[in-house]
Structure formats: structure tokens, C-alpha cells
Amino acid sequence: MAERTSDEVATVFNTAGHSVDLINAGKPSDLTDAEWKDTAKRNWQHLEIIKAYKKEDGETSIWTNENFTAIDAAISAGKAIQA
Numbered sequence: 001m002a003e004r005t006s007d008e009v010a011t012v013f014n015t016a017g018h019s020v021d022l023i024n025a026g027k028p029s030d031l032t033d034a035e036w037k038d039t040a041k042r043n044w045q046h047l048e049i050i051k052a053y054k055k056e057d058g059e060t061s062i063w064t065n066e067n068f069t070a071i072d073a074a075i076s077a078g079k080a081i082q083a
Helices: 008-023 032-051 069-082
Strands: none
Touching: 008 032, 008 069, 032 069
């Protein structure tokens, strides 16, 4: 796999916002509590995976100066739903 371009990195970061928005919106009325916990878990785990993306060298993060404040908050909120 070739290194991700800066545009590809930006796209990954921006699409992570979908998981952030989903978690921050709270439980949709059409989901059971169990379904919501599962949905939230999949999304905060996905955010953690995205944060861990590395370049081809397997060591260097693809991230440069991105602000992960909202993502970190969504991960924390998502984990709290599991408690």
C-alpha cells in the first residue's frame, strides 16, 4: 500500500467526524439500549483505530497537526456508555 496522500489523510480525519457526531447525538429512539451500546462501542473503537494509523514504515503516525479534542471526547463518551 502506498503512503496516504495529505488529501486522503484529511478525508479519513473528516469522516471520523461521523462517528463523533453519532456518539455525541446520544441514543436514537429506534435503538434498544443494547443496540445503542453496541453501536457506540463500534464507533469509539473505530476512532481509536483511526488515531493509531501509521505510515508504511509502521512506526510513524499519519497524523501531523490534526486536533483530536472532539475525537478524544467522543471516545471517552462512548466508553462511558459501556459502563
